[in-house]
Amino acid sequence: MSPTIETVIxxxxxxxxxxxxxxxxSSWFPRLRDSALGYFLGKMAEPFLSPFRQLIRPxxxxxISAIVALxxxxxxxxxxxxxxxxxx
Numbered sequence: 001m002s003p004t005i006e007t008v009i010x011x012x013x014x015x016x017x018x019x020x021x022x023x024x025x026s027s028w029f030p031r032l033r034d035s036a037l038g039y040f041l042g043k044m045a046e047p048f049l050s051p052f053r054q055l056i057r058p059x060x061x062x063x064i065s066a067i068v069a070l071x072x073x074x075x076x077x078x079x080x081x082x083x084x085x086x087x088x
Contacts, residue, residue, distance in 0.1 A: 005088075006081055013077040017070065019044045024066050048073075 023045035026032045033042070052065035052072075 005084060009077065009080060009084075013073060016044075016048075017073060020049070020066060020070060020073075023049075 019041055022037075023041040026038045026041055032038050049066060049069050052069040053063070056065040056068055058064070
């Protein structure tokens with residue numbers, strides 16, 4: 001397998017991880033969430049986070065579904081790279 005494919009996968013996952021972190025942080029700043037940046041982050045992160053929110057309810061005031069989603073994204077990245085090395 002070409003290292004380029006691995007680099008592309010890692011870069012995409014890293015950018016998406018930053019988007020999710022930005023979306024999580026925007027929840028602490030209401031004015032940021034109502035801005036164009038907050039709207040963009042919501043449009044990008046919410047489709048991935050919403051299934052986790054349906055499965056995992058908040059614990060008190062803490063919503064741990066984003067943490068589980070980030071772990072899932074991390075393991076999916078590792079699994080995909082493993083499969084690419086295995087088959088190519």
